[in-house]
Amino acid sequence: xxxxxxTDGLDPAQATALLDTADTLKRTLLGREVRKLPTLRGRTVxxxxxxxxxxxxxxxxxxxxxxxADVINVSAGGSSVGKGESLRDTALTLSAAGADLVIVxxxxxxxxxxxxxxxxxxxxxxxxxxxxxxxHPTQALLDAATLRERLGxxxxxxxxxxxxxxxxxxxxxxxHLLTALGAEVVLVAPPTLLPTGVESWPVAVSHDxxxxxPALDAVMMLRVQAERMHGGFFPSAREYSIAYGLNExxxxxxxxxxxxxxPGPMLRxxxxxxxxxxxxxxxxxxxxxxxxxxxxxxxxxxxxxxxxAA
Amino acid sequence: MAPRVRDATDPAERELLSAGDVAxxxxxxxxxxxxKTSLGGEAHRPVVLLxxxxxxxxxxxxxxxxxxxxSDVTVPVGALDVTLYRDDLRRRPNRxxxxxxxxxxxxxxxxxxxxxxxxxxGRTIRAALDALRDAGRPAAVQLAVLVDRGxxxxxxxxxxxxxxxxxxxxxxVAVCLTEVDGRDGVYLRRExxx
Numbered sequence: 061x062x063x064x065x066x067t068d069g070l071d072p073a074q075a076t077a078l079l080d081t082a083d084t085l086k087r088t089l090l091g092r093e094v095r096k097l098p099t100l101r102g103r104t105v106x107x108x109x110x111x112x113x114x115x116x117x118x119x120x121x122x123x124x125x126x127x128x129a130d131v132i133n134v135s136a137g138g139s140s141v142g143k144g145e146s147l148r149d150t151a152l153t154l155s156a157a158g159a160d161l162v163i164v165x166x167x168x169x170x171x172x173x174x175x176x177x178x179x180x181x182x183x184x185x186x187x188x189x190x191x192x193x194x195x196h197p198t199q200a201l202l203d204a205a206t207l208r209e210r211l212g213x214x215x216x217x218x219x220x221x222x223x224x225x226x227x228x229x230x231x232x233x234x235x236h237l238l239t240a241l242g243a244e245v246v247l248v249a250p251p252t253l254l255p256t257g258v259e260s261w262p263v264a265v266s267h268d269x270x271x272x273x274p275a276l277d278a279v280m281m282l283r284v285q286a287e288r289m290h291g292g293f294f295p296s297a298r299e300y301s302i303a304y305g306l307n308e309x310x311x312x313x314x315x316x317x318x319x320x321x322x323p324g325p326m327l328r329x330x331x332x333x334x335x336x337x338x339x340x341x342x343x344x345x346x347x348x349x350x351x352x353x354x355x356x357x358x359x360x361x362x363x364x365x366x367x368x369a370a
Numbered sequence: 371m372a373p374r375v376r377d378a379t380d381p382a383e384r385e386l387l388s389a390g391d392v393a394x395x396x397x398x399x400x401x402x403x404x405x406k407t408s409l410g411g412e413a414h415r416p417v418v419l420l421x422x423x424x425x426x427x428x429x430x431x432x433x434x435x436x437x438x439x440x441s442d443v444t445v446p447v448g449a450l451d452v453t454l455y456r457d458d459l460r461r462r463p464n465r466x467x468x469x470x471x472x473x474x475x476x477x478x479x480x481x482x483x484x485x486x487x488x489x490x491x492g493r494t495i496r497a498a499l500d501a502l503r504d505a506g507r508p509a510a511v512q513l514a515v516l517v518d519r520g521x522x523x524x525x526x527x528x529x530x531x532x533x534x535x536x537x538x539x540x541x542x543v544a545v546c547l548t549e550v551d552g553r554d555g556v557y558l559r560r561e562x563x564x
Contacts, residue, residue, distance in 0.1 A: 061464075077466065084467040088454070094504050099454040360454075365464035 061361055063176045063186045066195040067237040075237060079205050081357035082350065089126070089353075100129035103363050106159040107189070108150070110136040110166045115324055115348055116189050116199070120163050123355035129363070132159075147171060148178045155184040160363060163187045169194035169229075185362050193227050193288065198358060199323050200233035202351040204241060206343050207278055209350070210319045215242030220272055222248040223282035223304055223331050226255050227289070230323045231282060235263055246272055250304070252293045269304055273313040280321040281306050281331045297330060307333045311341075319343050376544050376551045383544070383559035386517070386535055392547075392554040395532040396429070399514055400436035402530050406512075407481055410441045415509055417443075418477050420450045421485045422498055423468035428549035429516060430485040446473030450484070450505070455497035472505055482508040483529075487545040489515040492526035517556055519543045 061074065089095050105124045109117055117133065124131035134154070136142065141150060147166065154162055162184055164172050169192030176186040190196040208214055219238055225231045225247050238245050239262045246264040247254065258265055266272055273279075284300065294300045301307075306320065311333070314320075320332075320342040328334045337344060387395060408414045421430030427449040434447040451468040459465075484498050495513060502508060514530035519537040537543060537558065544557045 081467055084451075084469055088451070088467075088470050092504065096504070097454045098500065099459065360467075361464060364459045365462070 061365075063172075063188075064197050064358055064362065065172050065176055065186065065188045067197045067200045067233045067240070068195065070197070070237065070240065072240045072242075075201070075204070075241060078201060078354070078357050078361060079208060081360055082201075082205050082353040083209075085356050085360075086350070086353040095126055096128060097126060098128050100124070100127040100359060100363050103129040103160045104132065104158050105129045105161045105163065105359065105363075106132045106134060106154050107163045108134045108154065108165070109189070110141070110147075110164075110171075111190065113165055113189070115351065116165065116196075119348070119351040120187075120189065120198075120355050122352050123359055126352070127356055127359055129160075129359065147175065151175050151178055151184075152182075155179055155182045159184050161185045161187060161359070163189050164191075165189040166191050168192050187358060187362070190229055192229065193232075194229050195233045195236075196229040196323075197233050197237075198351070198355055199230050200237040201358070202347055202354040203230075203234055203280065203321055203323070204237055205350045205354050206321065206347045207238075207243075207319060209346070210343055211277055211317070214238065216244070217277040218244045218246065218275055219278045219280065220246045220248050220269075220276050221280045221282065222269060222306070224253045224284045224293075225249045225258075225282065226253045226293075227285040228282050230280075234280065235261055239263065246276075248272055248304070250294055250300075269310065270313070273310060274315065276314060276318050278319040278321060279306065279314065280323070281326070282323070283325060283327060284331060301330050305329075305331050305333065306336050308335055311336045311339070314341075321347060324348070376546050383557040385555060386543070386558050387533060387556035389554040392516075392556065395516065396432055397436055399516075399530045399532055400433050400440060403433065403483060403514065404437055404441045404443075406529065407483075409437065409443045409445070415481045416475075416479070417445045417483060418473055418480045418508075419445055419447045419483050419485055419514075420472075420477070420498075420502075421447070422494060423449055423451050425545055425547050425550055426484075426486040428547050429487060431549075433485060433514070446475065448472045448477075450498055450501055452494060452497035452501045455500045457493060457497065470501075470505075477502070477506040477508050479507070479509045481510050481512065483512045483514050485514045487516050487547075488543050489513070489518045489526075489528050489531075490521055490543075492522045492524035495526050496524055516545055517543055 121131050171191045172188035221231050248266050248269050322344050407417050419430040419434050421427035430447050434445050438444050449471050451470045453465050453467050512529040515528045516532040518531045519535050542559050546555045
Protein backbone atom coordinates (compact mmCIF):
# COMPACT_ATOMS: atom_id res chain seq x y z
CA UNK A 61 0.00 0.00 0.00
CA UNK A 62 1.54 3.27 -1.11
CA UNK A 63 -1.41 5.64 -1.41
CA UNK A 64 -4.79 5.84 0.27
CA UNK A 65 -7.02 7.50 -2.29
CA UNK A 66 -10.44 5.95 -1.79
CA THR A 67 -12.31 3.26 0.09
CA ASP A 68 -13.76 2.12 -3.25
CA GLY A 69 -11.91 -1.07 -3.99
CA LEU A 70 -10.18 -1.19 -0.61
CA ASP A 71 -9.77 -4.85 0.27
CA PRO A 72 -11.87 -5.72 3.37
CA ALA A 73 -8.86 -7.56 4.84
CA GLN A 74 -6.70 -4.46 4.38
CA ALA A 75 -9.41 -2.26 5.92
CA THR A 76 -9.72 -4.61 8.89
CA ALA A 77 -5.93 -4.62 9.33
CA LEU A 78 -5.99 -0.80 9.44
CA LEU A 79 -8.78 -0.82 12.02
CA ASP A 80 -6.92 -3.42 14.10
CA THR A 81 -3.74 -1.34 14.02
CA ALA A 82 -5.72 1.76 15.07
CA ASP A 83 -7.20 -0.24 17.94
CA THR A 84 -3.81 -1.45 19.15
CA LEU A 85 -2.36 2.05 18.92
CA LYS A 86 -5.25 3.40 20.93
CA ARG A 87 -4.75 0.79 23.66
CA THR A 88 -0.98 1.29 23.61
CA LEU A 89 -1.25 5.04 24.18
CA LEU A 90 -4.13 4.90 26.66
CA GLY A 91 -3.22 6.50 29.97
CA ARG A 92 0.35 7.19 28.90
CA GLU A 93 2.13 10.26 30.05
CA VAL A 94 4.28 10.46 26.92
CA ARG A 95 2.10 9.93 23.89
CA LYS A 96 4.88 9.62 21.41
CA LEU A 97 6.20 6.64 19.46
CA PRO A 98 9.52 6.69 17.60
CA THR A 99 8.16 4.63 14.69
CA LEU A 100 8.27 7.23 11.90
CA ARG A 101 11.39 9.16 12.94
CA GLY A 102 12.97 10.87 9.96
CA ARG A 103 9.86 10.62 7.80
CA THR A 104 8.40 13.83 6.42
CA VAL A 105 4.68 14.28 6.01
CA UNK A 106 3.23 17.35 4.30
CA UNK A 107 -0.42 18.29 4.61
CA UNK A 108 -1.67 20.32 1.68
CA UNK A 109 -5.09 21.81 2.29
CA UNK A 110 -6.88 23.72 -0.44
CA UNK A 111 -10.10 23.78 1.55
CA UNK A 112 -10.94 24.75 5.10
CA UNK A 113 -10.64 22.10 7.75
CA UNK A 114 -10.20 21.92 11.50
CA UNK A 115 -10.47 18.32 12.57
CA UNK A 116 -8.95 16.53 9.61
CA UNK A 117 -5.84 18.69 9.42
CA UNK A 118 -5.29 18.76 13.17
CA UNK A 119 -5.94 15.05 13.39
CA UNK A 120 -3.37 14.22 10.71
CA UNK A 121 -0.87 16.56 12.30
CA UNK A 122 -1.31 15.05 15.76
CA UNK A 123 -1.15 11.54 14.29
CA UNK A 124 2.10 12.32 12.51
CA UNK A 125 3.64 13.95 15.55
CA UNK A 126 2.68 11.12 17.90
CA UNK A 127 4.50 8.78 15.50
CA UNK A 128 7.54 11.13 15.46
CA ALA A 129 7.24 12.07 11.78
CA ASP A 130 8.06 15.65 10.82
CA VAL A 131 4.79 17.25 9.83
CA ILE A 132 4.67 20.38 7.69
CA ASN A 133 1.43 22.16 6.91
CA VAL A 134 0.89 23.94 3.64
CA SER A 135 -2.31 25.83 3.04
CA ALA A 136 -3.43 27.30 -0.25
CA GLY A 137 -3.56 30.80 1.26
CA GLY A 138 0.00 31.15 2.49
CA SER A 139 1.82 29.28 -0.29
CA SER A 140 2.76 29.82 -3.92
CA VAL A 141 -0.69 28.56 -4.86
CA GLY A 142 -1.74 32.15 -4.25
CA LYS A 143 0.72 33.17 -6.99
CA GLY A 144 -0.93 30.83 -9.46
CA GLU A 145 1.19 27.67 -9.18
CA SER A 146 -0.60 24.56 -10.41
CA LEU A 147 -1.43 21.61 -8.17
CA ARG A 148 1.02 19.45 -10.12
CA ASP A 149 3.94 21.85 -9.70
CA THR A 150 3.20 22.36 -6.02
CA ALA A 151 3.14 18.60 -5.48
CA LEU A 152 6.39 18.03 -7.40
CA THR A 153 7.99 20.83 -5.37
CA LEU A 154 6.93 19.24 -2.09
CA SER A 155 8.17 15.86 -3.27
CA ALA A 156 11.51 17.31 -4.35
CA ALA A 157 11.80 19.06 -0.98
CA GLY A 158 11.70 15.66 0.69
CA ALA A 159 8.10 14.78 1.47
CA ASP A 160 7.60 11.04 1.97
CA LEU A 161 3.86 11.50 2.06
CA VAL A 162 1.52 14.24 0.89
CA ILE A 163 -1.89 14.51 2.51
CA VAL A 164 -4.14 16.50 0.24
CA UNK A 165 -7.54 18.10 0.50
CA UNK A 166 -8.85 19.75 -2.63
CA UNK A 167 -12.21 21.05 -3.85
CA UNK A 168 -11.92 19.16 -7.14
CA UNK A 169 -13.11 15.55 -7.21
CA UNK A 170 -10.28 13.27 -8.32
CA UNK A 171 -7.49 15.68 -7.29
CA UNK A 172 -5.80 13.06 -5.09
CA UNK A 173 -5.82 10.49 -7.90
CA UNK A 174 -4.24 12.96 -10.32
CA UNK A 175 -1.64 13.82 -7.72
CA UNK A 176 -0.75 10.17 -7.18
CA UNK A 177 -0.30 9.83 -10.94
CA UNK A 178 1.98 12.86 -11.15
CA UNK A 179 4.08 11.63 -8.24
CA UNK A 180 4.55 8.17 -9.78
CA UNK A 181 8.20 7.19 -9.52
CA UNK A 182 9.14 9.87 -6.99
CA UNK A 183 8.60 7.64 -3.95
CA UNK A 184 6.17 10.12 -2.43
CA UNK A 185 2.84 8.66 -1.33
CA UNK A 186 -0.54 10.38 -1.33
CA UNK A 187 -3.40 10.31 1.15
CA UNK A 188 -6.73 11.72 0.10
CA UNK A 189 -8.06 13.91 2.90
CA UNK A 190 -11.18 14.81 0.92
CA UNK A 191 -11.50 15.60 -2.76
CA UNK A 192 -14.56 17.59 -3.78
CA UNK A 193 -17.68 15.46 -3.80
CA UNK A 194 -15.76 12.24 -4.31
CA UNK A 195 -14.13 10.52 -1.31
CA HIS A 196 -12.76 11.02 2.20
CA PRO A 197 -11.38 7.58 3.06
CA THR A 198 -9.89 8.29 6.51
CA GLN A 199 -13.25 9.69 7.67
CA ALA A 200 -14.94 6.44 6.65
CA LEU A 201 -12.24 4.45 8.46
CA LEU A 202 -12.69 6.41 11.67
CA ASP A 203 -16.47 6.03 11.40
CA ALA A 204 -15.99 2.28 11.00
CA ALA A 205 -13.58 2.23 13.97
CA THR A 206 -16.13 4.07 16.11
CA LEU A 207 -18.99 1.79 15.05
CA ARG A 208 -16.92 -1.31 15.68
CA GLU A 209 -16.00 -0.01 19.11
CA ARG A 210 -19.58 0.86 20.07
CA LEU A 211 -21.42 -2.04 18.41
CA GLY A 212 -18.78 -4.77 18.53
CA UNK A 213 -19.20 -5.71 14.87
CA UNK A 214 -20.01 -4.04 11.59
CA UNK A 215 -21.13 -7.05 9.54
CA UNK A 216 -24.92 -7.36 9.52
CA UNK A 217 -25.52 -3.95 11.11
CA UNK A 218 -28.03 -1.56 9.54
CA UNK A 219 -26.68 1.95 9.17
CA UNK A 220 -28.54 4.98 7.80
CA UNK A 221 -26.69 7.87 6.17
CA UNK A 222 -29.03 10.84 6.29
CA UNK A 223 -29.02 14.19 4.50
CA UNK A 224 -26.94 15.78 1.78
CA UNK A 225 -25.64 12.59 0.15
CA UNK A 226 -25.22 14.35 -3.21
CA UNK A 227 -22.42 16.65 -2.06
CA UNK A 228 -20.94 14.31 0.53
CA UNK A 229 -17.58 12.61 0.07
CA UNK A 230 -18.06 11.20 3.56
CA UNK A 231 -21.20 9.39 2.41
CA UNK A 232 -19.48 7.91 -0.65
CA UNK A 233 -16.48 6.66 1.30
CA UNK A 234 -18.72 5.19 3.97
CA UNK A 235 -20.98 3.42 1.46
CA HIS A 236 -17.97 1.64 -0.04
CA LEU A 237 -16.27 0.80 3.23
CA LEU A 238 -19.28 -0.19 5.34
CA THR A 239 -20.80 -2.38 2.62
CA ALA A 240 -17.41 -4.01 2.02
CA LEU A 241 -17.29 -4.79 5.75
CA GLY A 242 -20.72 -6.42 5.51
CA ALA A 243 -23.08 -3.71 6.79
CA GLU A 244 -26.44 -2.86 5.27
CA VAL A 245 -26.50 0.80 4.35
CA VAL A 246 -29.62 2.86 3.72
CA LEU A 247 -29.37 6.38 2.31
CA VAL A 248 -32.11 8.74 3.48
CA ALA A 249 -32.41 12.05 1.62
CA PRO A 250 -34.76 14.15 -0.46
CA PRO A 251 -34.59 13.19 -4.17
CA THR A 252 -32.76 16.45 -4.95
CA LEU A 253 -29.90 15.55 -2.60
CA LEU A 254 -29.24 12.07 -4.00
CA PRO A 255 -26.66 11.62 -6.76
CA THR A 256 -27.70 10.30 -10.16
CA GLY A 257 -26.88 6.64 -10.53
CA VAL A 258 -27.52 5.91 -6.86
CA GLU A 259 -29.64 2.93 -7.99
CA SER A 260 -26.46 1.11 -8.91
CA TRP A 261 -24.90 1.57 -5.44
CA PRO A 262 -25.04 -1.43 -3.09
CA VAL A 263 -27.48 0.39 -0.78
CA ALA A 264 -31.16 0.89 -0.04
CA VAL A 265 -32.59 4.36 -0.68
CA SER A 266 -35.43 6.06 1.15
CA HIS A 267 -36.92 9.55 1.14
CA ASP A 268 -38.58 9.16 4.52
CA UNK A 269 -36.59 8.98 7.75
CA UNK A 270 -39.26 8.02 10.33
CA UNK A 271 -40.05 4.45 9.18
CA UNK A 272 -36.34 3.59 9.04
CA UNK A 273 -35.53 4.56 12.61
CA PRO A 274 -36.67 1.52 14.67
CA ALA A 275 -34.52 -0.93 12.65
CA LEU A 276 -31.25 1.00 12.76
CA ASP A 277 -28.05 0.15 14.61
CA ALA A 278 -26.52 3.50 13.74
CA VAL A 279 -27.46 6.74 12.08
CA MET A 280 -24.95 9.06 10.45
CA MET A 281 -26.14 12.63 9.98
CA LEU A 282 -24.55 14.67 7.21
CA ARG A 283 -24.03 18.39 7.13
CA VAL A 284 -25.98 20.35 4.54
CA GLN A 285 -23.13 21.70 2.42
CA ALA A 286 -24.34 25.19 1.62
CA GLU A 287 -20.96 26.08 0.08
CA ARG A 288 -21.47 23.52 -2.68
CA MET A 289 -25.13 24.39 -3.32
CA HIS A 290 -25.89 26.80 -6.09
CA GLY A 291 -29.57 26.21 -6.53
CA GLY A 292 -32.79 25.26 -4.80
CA PHE A 293 -32.26 21.81 -3.40
CA PHE A 294 -35.01 22.24 -0.81
CA PRO A 295 -37.51 25.01 -0.10
CA SER A 296 -36.05 26.28 3.18
CA ALA A 297 -33.63 25.32 5.93
CA ARG A 298 -36.55 25.01 8.32
CA GLU A 299 -38.43 22.64 6.05
CA TYR A 300 -35.30 20.51 5.57
CA SER A 301 -34.79 20.38 9.30
CA ILE A 302 -38.37 19.27 9.91
CA ALA A 303 -38.22 16.52 7.28
CA TYR A 304 -34.67 15.19 7.77
CA GLY A 305 -33.25 16.60 11.01
CA LEU A 306 -32.54 14.25 13.91
CA ASN A 307 -34.67 15.85 16.59
CA GLU A 308 -35.45 14.44 20.01
CA UNK A 309 -38.71 12.80 18.89
CA UNK A 310 -36.88 10.86 16.17
CA UNK A 311 -33.97 10.10 18.47
CA UNK A 312 -36.40 8.37 20.89
CA UNK A 313 -37.60 6.08 18.11
CA UNK A 314 -34.11 4.63 17.66
CA UNK A 315 -33.33 1.34 19.43
CA UNK A 316 -31.56 1.65 22.81
CA UNK A 317 -28.18 0.54 21.45
CA UNK A 318 -28.19 2.71 18.32
CA UNK A 319 -25.25 5.06 17.80
CA UNK A 320 -25.47 8.58 16.41
CA UNK A 321 -22.56 9.75 14.24
CA UNK A 322 -21.78 13.06 12.60
CA PRO A 323 -18.58 13.72 10.64
CA GLY A 324 -18.61 17.37 11.71
CA PRO A 325 -18.70 20.27 11.53
CA MET A 326 -22.31 20.02 12.66
CA LEU A 327 -25.01 22.61 12.39
CA ARG A 328 -26.97 22.26 15.60
CA UNK A 329 -30.68 22.81 15.06
CA UNK A 330 -30.34 22.10 11.34
CA UNK A 331 -29.55 18.42 10.75
CA UNK A 332 -29.14 17.49 14.41
CA UNK A 333 -30.73 18.80 17.61
CA UNK A 334 -28.33 20.02 20.29
CA UNK A 335 -29.74 17.60 22.90
CA UNK A 336 -29.13 14.67 20.53
CA UNK A 337 -25.60 15.75 19.69
CA UNK A 338 -24.75 15.94 23.40
CA UNK A 339 -26.41 12.64 24.38
CA UNK A 340 -24.17 9.78 25.53
CA UNK A 341 -25.42 7.73 22.57
CA UNK A 342 -23.86 10.21 20.17
CA UNK A 343 -20.28 9.25 19.42
CA UNK A 344 -19.25 12.53 17.84
CA UNK A 345 -16.28 13.37 20.06
CA UNK A 346 -15.31 9.70 20.09
CA UNK A 347 -15.13 9.91 16.29
CA UNK A 348 -12.61 12.72 16.54
CA UNK A 349 -10.54 10.81 19.11
CA UNK A 350 -10.55 7.68 16.97
CA UNK A 351 -9.62 9.83 13.98
CA UNK A 352 -6.16 10.36 15.41
CA UNK A 353 -5.55 6.63 15.95
CA UNK A 354 -6.95 5.70 12.55
CA UNK A 355 -4.68 8.25 10.87
CA UNK A 356 -1.71 6.96 12.86
CA UNK A 357 -2.56 3.50 11.54
CA UNK A 358 -2.73 4.84 7.97
CA UNK A 359 0.67 6.53 8.36
CA UNK A 360 2.10 3.33 9.84
CA UNK A 361 0.82 1.19 6.98
CA UNK A 362 1.98 3.65 4.32
CA UNK A 363 5.34 4.70 5.75
CA UNK A 364 6.71 2.03 8.07
CA UNK A 365 6.93 -0.92 5.70
CA UNK A 366 9.59 -2.00 3.30
CA UNK A 367 10.66 0.69 0.88
CA UNK A 368 9.67 -0.13 -2.67
CA ALA A 369 12.31 0.36 -5.31
CA ALA A 370 11.37 3.75 -6.71
CA MET B 371 -3.42 -10.81 14.86
CA ALA B 372 -2.39 -14.41 15.55
CA PRO B 373 1.25 -15.28 15.04
CA ARG B 374 2.11 -17.78 12.37
CA VAL B 375 1.82 -21.25 13.84
CA ARG B 376 4.92 -23.33 13.35
CA ASP B 377 4.02 -26.50 11.49
CA ALA B 378 4.79 -30.15 12.16
CA THR B 379 8.30 -31.51 12.08
CA ASP B 380 10.35 -30.83 9.02
CA PRO B 381 12.90 -33.49 8.00
CA ALA B 382 15.57 -30.79 7.68
CA GLU B 383 15.31 -29.75 11.31
CA ARG B 384 16.99 -31.06 14.41
CA GLU B 385 15.37 -31.16 17.81
CA LEU B 386 17.32 -29.14 20.39
CA LEU B 387 14.87 -29.43 23.27
CA SER B 388 12.02 -31.91 23.62
CA ALA B 389 8.73 -31.01 25.29
CA GLY B 390 10.10 -32.41 28.57
CA ASP B 391 13.32 -30.42 28.19
CA VAL B 392 11.33 -27.22 27.62
CA ALA B 393 9.33 -27.79 30.81
CA UNK B 394 12.49 -28.54 32.86
CA UNK B 395 14.32 -25.55 31.38
CA UNK B 396 11.50 -23.13 32.20
CA UNK B 397 11.29 -24.54 35.75
CA UNK B 398 15.03 -24.00 36.21
CA UNK B 399 14.72 -20.41 34.95
CA UNK B 400 11.87 -19.81 37.42
CA UNK B 401 14.10 -21.01 40.27
CA UNK B 402 16.94 -18.77 39.09
CA UNK B 403 14.67 -15.73 38.94
CA UNK B 404 13.44 -16.41 42.50
CA UNK B 405 17.03 -16.76 43.73
CA LYS B 406 18.57 -13.82 41.90
CA THR B 407 15.78 -11.37 42.77
CA SER B 408 15.48 -12.74 46.36
CA LEU B 409 11.75 -13.12 45.81
CA GLY B 410 9.90 -13.80 49.04
CA GLY B 411 12.90 -12.52 50.99
CA GLU B 412 12.96 -9.57 53.38
CA ALA B 413 13.42 -6.50 51.22
CA HIS B 414 12.94 -7.70 47.68
CA ARG B 415 11.83 -5.21 45.09
CA PRO B 416 8.49 -5.84 43.39
CA VAL B 417 9.15 -7.97 40.30
CA VAL B 418 7.19 -7.74 37.04
CA LEU B 419 7.53 -10.16 34.14
CA LEU B 420 7.00 -8.68 30.68
CA UNK B 421 6.89 -11.07 27.72
CA UNK B 422 7.70 -9.92 24.23
CA UNK B 423 5.05 -11.17 21.75
CA UNK B 424 4.44 -13.48 20.28
CA UNK B 425 6.19 -16.35 22.12
CA UNK B 426 7.72 -14.35 24.95
CA UNK B 427 4.24 -13.56 26.28
CA UNK B 428 3.13 -17.17 27.02
CA UNK B 429 6.64 -17.89 28.27
CA UNK B 430 6.34 -15.07 30.82
CA UNK B 431 2.96 -16.41 31.96
CA UNK B 432 4.43 -19.89 32.49
CA UNK B 433 7.36 -18.48 34.44
CA UNK B 434 4.96 -16.53 36.66
CA UNK B 435 2.88 -19.64 37.36
CA UNK B 436 5.98 -21.61 38.31
CA UNK B 437 7.33 -18.78 40.47
CA UNK B 438 4.00 -18.68 42.33
CA UNK B 439 4.19 -22.46 42.77
CA UNK B 440 7.81 -22.49 44.02
CA SER B 441 7.83 -19.37 46.16
CA ASP B 442 4.23 -18.41 47.01
CA VAL B 443 4.88 -14.95 45.57
CA THR B 444 2.56 -13.79 42.82
CA VAL B 445 4.42 -11.71 40.28
CA PRO B 446 2.43 -9.54 37.90
CA VAL B 447 2.75 -10.48 34.21
CA GLY B 448 2.30 -8.36 31.12
CA ALA B 449 3.18 -8.21 27.46
CA LEU B 450 5.26 -5.58 25.68
CA ASP B 451 4.99 -5.29 21.91
CA VAL B 452 8.11 -3.66 20.50
CA THR B 453 7.14 -3.45 16.82
CA LEU B 454 6.73 0.34 16.89
CA TYR B 455 10.24 0.68 18.32
CA ARG B 456 12.11 -1.59 15.90
CA ASP B 457 15.01 -0.23 13.85
CA ASP B 458 14.32 -2.47 10.85
CA LEU B 459 10.80 -1.30 10.03
CA ARG B 460 11.87 0.14 6.71
CA ARG B 461 13.70 -3.03 5.70
CA ARG B 462 10.88 -5.46 6.14
CA PRO B 463 7.31 -5.80 4.95
CA ASN B 464 4.76 -4.21 7.22
CA ARG B 465 4.19 -6.08 10.43
CA UNK B 466 0.89 -6.30 12.23
CA UNK B 467 1.02 -4.91 15.76
CA UNK B 468 0.52 -7.13 18.78
CA UNK B 469 -0.96 -6.00 22.02
CA UNK B 470 0.85 -4.46 24.93
CA UNK B 471 -0.65 -5.11 28.37
CA UNK B 472 1.01 -3.69 31.42
CA UNK B 473 0.10 -5.00 34.87
CA UNK B 474 -2.44 -3.00 36.84
CA UNK B 475 0.08 -1.23 39.09
CA UNK B 476 2.38 -0.23 36.22
CA UNK B 477 6.12 -0.83 36.19
CA UNK B 478 7.44 2.23 38.01
CA UNK B 479 10.16 1.34 40.54
CA UNK B 480 9.78 -2.38 39.82
CA UNK B 481 12.40 -4.88 38.74
CA UNK B 482 11.23 -5.71 35.24
CA UNK B 483 12.27 -9.06 33.79
CA UNK B 484 11.88 -9.03 30.01
CA UNK B 485 11.08 -12.49 28.65
CA UNK B 486 11.65 -13.65 25.07
CA UNK B 487 12.01 -16.97 23.32
CA UNK B 488 15.28 -16.48 21.39
CA UNK B 489 18.11 -14.00 21.90
CA UNK B 490 19.90 -13.39 18.60
CA UNK B 491 21.12 -9.97 17.40
CA GLY B 492 19.85 -8.16 20.50
CA ARG B 493 17.90 -5.66 18.42
CA THR B 494 14.52 -6.78 19.73
CA ILE B 495 15.75 -6.21 23.27
CA ARG B 496 17.10 -2.77 22.35
CA ALA B 497 13.62 -1.92 21.00
CA ALA B 498 12.09 -3.34 24.19
CA LEU B 499 14.30 -1.09 26.34
CA ASP B 500 13.09 1.93 24.37
CA ALA B 501 9.48 0.79 24.69
CA LEU B 502 9.96 0.36 28.44
CA ARG B 503 11.18 3.91 28.76
CA ASP B 504 7.87 5.15 27.37
CA ALA B 505 5.85 2.79 29.57
CA GLY B 506 7.33 3.89 32.88
CA ARG B 507 10.50 3.98 34.92
CA PRO B 508 11.50 0.59 36.24
CA ALA B 509 14.12 0.43 39.03
CA ALA B 510 16.08 -2.16 37.06
CA VAL B 511 15.65 -4.35 33.98
CA GLN B 512 16.76 -7.94 33.52
CA LEU B 513 16.43 -10.33 30.60
CA ALA B 514 15.32 -13.97 30.49
CA VAL B 515 15.47 -16.01 27.27
CA LEU B 516 14.73 -19.65 26.57
CA VAL B 517 17.48 -19.92 23.93
CA ASP B 518 20.58 -17.80 23.39
CA ARG B 519 21.86 -18.51 19.90
CA GLY B 520 24.69 -15.97 19.79
CA UNK B 521 25.57 -13.51 16.96
CA UNK B 522 24.94 -10.38 19.03
CA UNK B 523 25.07 -7.07 17.18
CA UNK B 524 24.66 -4.92 20.29
CA UNK B 525 26.17 -4.96 23.80
CA UNK B 526 23.25 -6.87 25.31
CA UNK B 527 23.33 -10.06 27.41
CA UNK B 528 20.73 -12.16 29.17
CA UNK B 529 20.51 -12.60 32.95
CA UNK B 530 18.72 -15.94 32.67
CA UNK B 531 19.37 -18.33 29.78
CA UNK B 532 17.49 -21.61 29.33
CA UNK B 533 19.94 -23.05 26.81
CA UNK B 534 22.96 -21.73 24.95
CA UNK B 535 23.01 -22.97 21.36
CA UNK B 536 25.94 -22.32 19.05
CA UNK B 537 24.44 -21.66 15.62
CA UNK B 538 25.45 -20.43 12.21
CA UNK B 539 23.75 -17.36 10.80
CA UNK B 540 22.10 -19.40 8.05
CA UNK B 541 20.29 -21.56 10.58
CA UNK B 542 17.00 -20.75 12.23
CA VAL B 543 16.03 -21.54 15.80
CA ALA B 544 12.32 -22.29 16.06
CA VAL B 545 10.72 -22.29 19.49
CA CYS B 546 7.31 -23.93 19.62
CA LEU B 547 5.01 -23.38 22.57
CA THR B 548 1.69 -25.13 23.17
CA GLU B 549 -0.18 -21.83 23.57
CA VAL B 550 0.80 -20.71 20.07
CA ASP B 551 1.88 -23.80 18.12
CA GLY B 552 0.00 -26.61 19.84
CA ARG B 553 3.15 -28.32 21.16
CA ASP B 554 6.39 -27.60 23.02
CA GLY B 555 9.85 -28.01 21.53
CA VAL B 556 12.88 -26.17 20.19
CA TYR B 557 14.25 -26.97 16.74
CA LEU B 558 17.22 -25.97 14.66
CA ARG B 559 16.67 -25.78 10.93
CA ARG B 560 18.75 -24.71 8.00
CA GLU B 561 17.15 -21.67 6.43
CA UNK B 562 17.63 -22.91 2.84
CA UNK B 563 15.43 -25.93 3.59
CA UNK B 564 12.45 -23.80 4.57
